Amino acid sequence: MNSAGKVAIVTGASSGIGRSTALTLAREGARVVVGFHSNAEAAFAVAAYITAHGGSAITVQADIFSKEGCQHLVDTTLQNFKQVDICVINPGGGWHPEPPDTLDPDTALEDIQREVSPVLYLLPLLLPRMYEQKSGRIIAIGMNHNLPSPAYAYNLAKASRYEAILQAHSQAWSQGVTMNVVAPGPVAEIETLTEAVAQSLHGDSWQNRTTTTSQDVAEAVAYLCSDAGRFVTGAELPLHFVG
Template sequence: MMSISSERVAIITGASRGIGASIARRLASDGMAVVVNYAGSEKAAAELVDEIVNAGGRAISAQADVADPRAVRNLFDTAEAEFGGVDVLVNNAGIMKLAPVAQVDDADFDEMMAVNLKGTFNGLREAAKRLRDGGRIVNISTSVVGLYLPAYGVYAATKAAVEALTHILAKELGPRSITVNSVAPGPVATELFLEGKAPAMIERLEQMIPLGRLGEVDDIARAVSVLVGPDGGWINGQIVRVNGGVI
């Protein structure tokens, strides 16, 4: 059975800002040692680590491009060297570049596949080998999988593949009491989401949501906390659509 002591260690990819940073804060407040992964935002990651440590938690930052398998191996090496092992992986790193299918740029397609799909796969493959028994994996997907909104084609396709990996790896790792789930946010008021959107578009998105508001990063972090915490031990192979009721 999984230990619920403060010795549990979590890696959160893409954790220097937005949803990833909120997840790192929440898991640190839950008593976990956290590894704040970042790709290029070194200053933001360092500030988040300082915030967590000043609040009494344990945290380090670690640079890694999740699309690079060697960098992901090194990320796990760093966590093991600093904290003695890894119990939780949250695959949060991702990028979103929107365009109708007919107008998708090859470079944008390749980058989304590299980060969103291959990057998640790299983390899953390493976690499958190195997570301690009783561990937890959460992949961040999107509620666009199921909504099928125009201009989200490639982004949604990468996340649909992540959801398939979630279902299959849950079955593969179940004998070791490692759970694998996905959290699929709806529209969340992050800098990434709001960038480039007119107020009228944001208002239309809010009106789609039965609860009448955009999500906040803490809404997503709370769901992750349940899945990786002591109350989530029998939730496995699930896609949790945290979206205010958007179907």
């Protein structure tokens, strides 16, 4: 699943799914932008590991829920790497396990805004350039809607993110750009960078895992970014939790 020569923006890459995705795309040869909001130390550690092991990575602090933050993220990427081939949209709304009869409408609307706004802010910044080069990959992290969830607002917000991608994929595909959603259920946490690296290199913790981890999500992203995933677009790729 080679991504050599590609430039990948990964948001929320200081921990969790984003960190595993950044490590995995770097493993596949991509130059990686480690996007983060507040945990600079953790983001720097991810980028430092990548560069120390022959890769290329920078960190960019950006609020992807704001227009200005997304502009800064893309501008800094272009200043350093001159192109963007891959964008992984990761962070979103909060987990509020409330049924519709007791939800807080303001919190629910905030969740929807946080799921959709990065898509709406980033697409106008990325798609014109990807159209010019007739290639690109945009991948959003969603949720597996086939699994029961008590969080009505969260479910609705994730569905909104999926539709934001789905409704754009046909036009993007006509210009050589694929747009997909990777949709995990609950994901077992990888707590340390050391463990995240071990899983990304398919060490014992990866071989002996008993349920989905953030590395499973990262491998799905890597597939969609590879030449093998060239003709996959408008898809929601579900991952199941075993527990």
